[in-house]
Amino acid sequence: MKHITQILAAAAISMVVSVPAYAETTLTVHYPMPGFFKNVMDTISKKFMEENPDIKIQFAAPSATYEEGIQTILRQAGTSEMPDVTFIGLNRLRMMDERNVAVDLGPLVKKDGNMAEQGFSDTILKLAQVKGKQVGLAFATSNPIMYYNADLVKAAGGDPNNPPKTWDEVITLAGKIKALGNGVDGMDFRWQGDDWMFSALLFGAGGKMLSDDESKVAFNGPEGQKAVELIQRFVKEGGMPVFTKAAGEQAFAAGKVGFEFQTTGALVNTIKNVGTKFDLRTAKIPLIDPVNGRLPTGGNAVVILTHDPVKEEAAWKFAKFAAGPYGASVVVPGTGYVPNNELAAKSANYLGDFYKKNPLFQAGLSQMSVMIPWYAFPGANGVKVTQTIVDNLSRIVDGSAAPKEALEDAASDVEGMLPRS
Numbered sequence: 001m002k003h004i005t006q007i008l009a010a011a012a013i014s015m016v017v018s019v020p021a022y023a024e025t026t027l028t029v030h031y032p033m034p035g036f037f038k039n040v041m042d043t044i045s046k047k048f049m050e051e052n053p054d055i056k057i058q059f060a061a062p063s064a065t066y067e068e069g070i071q072t073i074l075r076q077a078g079t080s081e082m083p084d085v086t087f088i089g090l091n092r093l094r095m096m097d098e099r100n101v102a103v104d105l106g107p108l109v110k111k112d113g114n115m116a117e118q119g120f121s122d123t124i125l126k127l128a129q130v131k132g133k134q135v136g137l138a139f140a141t142s143n144p145i146m147y148y149n150a151d152l153v154k155a156a157g158g159d160p161n162n163p164p165k166t167w168d169e170v171i172t173l174a175g176k177i178k179a180l181g182n183g184v185d186g187m188d189f190r191w192q193g194d195d196w197m198f199s200a201l202l203f204g205a206g207g208k209m210l211s212d213d214e215s216k217v218a219f220n221g222p223e224g225q226k227a228v229e230l231i232q233r234f235v236k237e238g239g240m241p242v243f244t245k246a247a248g249e250q251a252f253a254a255g256k257v258g259f260e261f262q263t264t265g266a267l268v269n270t271i272k273n274v275g276t277k278f279d280l281r282t283a284k285i286p287l288i289d290p291v292n293g294r295l296p297t298g299g300n301a302v303v304i305l306t307h308d309p310v311k312e313e314a315a316w317k318f319a320k321f322a323a324g325p326y327g328a329s330v331v332v333p334g335t336g337y338v339p340n341n342e343l344a345a346k347s348a349n350y351l352g353d354f355y356k357k358n359p360l361f362q363a364g365l366s367q368m369s370v371m372i373p374w375y376a377f378p379g380a381n382g383v384k385v386t387q388t389i390v391d392n393l394s395r396i397v398d399g400s401a402a403p404k405e406a407l408e409d410a411a412s413d414v415e416g417m418l419p420r421s
Helices: 002-018 034-051 066-076 090-098 106-112 122-126 150-155 167-178 196-204 222-236 245-253 264-274 309-323 325-335 342-346 359-366 382-397 403-417
Strands: 025-030 055-059 085-089 137-142 144-149 185-189 257-263 280-284 295-304 371-373
Touching: 025 066, 025 309, 034 055, 034 264, 034 309, 034 325, 055 309, 066 085, 066 090, 066 382, 085 090, 085 309, 090 295, 090 382, 122 137, 137 264, 137 309, 137 325, 144 150, 144 196, 144 264, 144 295, 144 359, 150 167, 150 257, 167 185, 167 222, 167 257, 185 222, 185 245, 196 222, 196 257, 196 295, 196 382, 222 382, 222 403, 245 257, 245 264, 257 264, 264 280, 264 325, 264 359, 280 359, 295 309, 309 325, 325 342, 382 403
Parallel strands: 025 055, 025 085, 185 257, 295 371
Antiparallel strands: 085 295, 137 295, 144 257, 144 280
């Protein structure tokens, strides 16, 4: 008996020696806009860690906006503060590539070999490519939509079941809502923060930011002039005040604004903030040119920064999980963004039945066919270029400059910021 006990004890010691120690890899992850993404990130990371117990996700302090996010990452690049993974605005992936900060995911995609089977079609992969290089995986994608207060629309003589299809119709009805008085404003167009909503008007008119060779500004052409003239009409005819971003959101949610135009990614927060105060509806955003008009694809992509082989492998697993069908099935109902993964969009296990049961989400989905990339300006001055455009739009809204003057000033300033060959 004693002999058997000794054999068992020796075997136990042998097993302890032969089984490798449990190794945990910790990834530090940074993301922007916690108001949109905190709950989403918490949910995705929790599920990921349950399925990958050898990988721990810890979050760095989030950035308030995409612009702050890219500046934070570029400032931390090459230092011990730099996270292992980040989520970058789609229009800033070019800066990551030009600064050689992001890991090229091309070899990982090729090695994986079955990206389409995981819902990553070539079209979806291209959303996070820069000149063919796979800089990231699209995580959250959006387009701008129309939010409207059906109660105010009805009070102003409009038909809530037949919302405006053109900008002229929007402006006319918004003006009537403004005329209702009682502190009500006609509309809010989210022009602040970056150039995305200006792109919605410019691209919606069939225009583009720069010439094909990117040597000259093109946004001051006829399409851009139509865009800025509309912004002035929003103010003068549509009853749009000089809102800050936060003030506009609060006023609309309080039932004091007829129409709001902004990202579909704000839908869930808007639904929560409106509650039962009024009948909230959504619809497509008008295009200046219904035939040739397009809409910018907003949102962000998951980008790998670490070059440590072990962490890079773990980060690739996390990136595919976050941008994959499970991640998309959390992002869409959790924010309002449109699905960036084909498997998630089609499968009943994920979002297959979601849109039938949630009609407010259908506006963004219905516009996916006209989505094009959010333009990324070349060179090191991308953030400055964006701010220059926003600053000049503010002059139109506050009435300190005529549309043509503000547009030409913006074009002149941006021209001087473009890289010279």
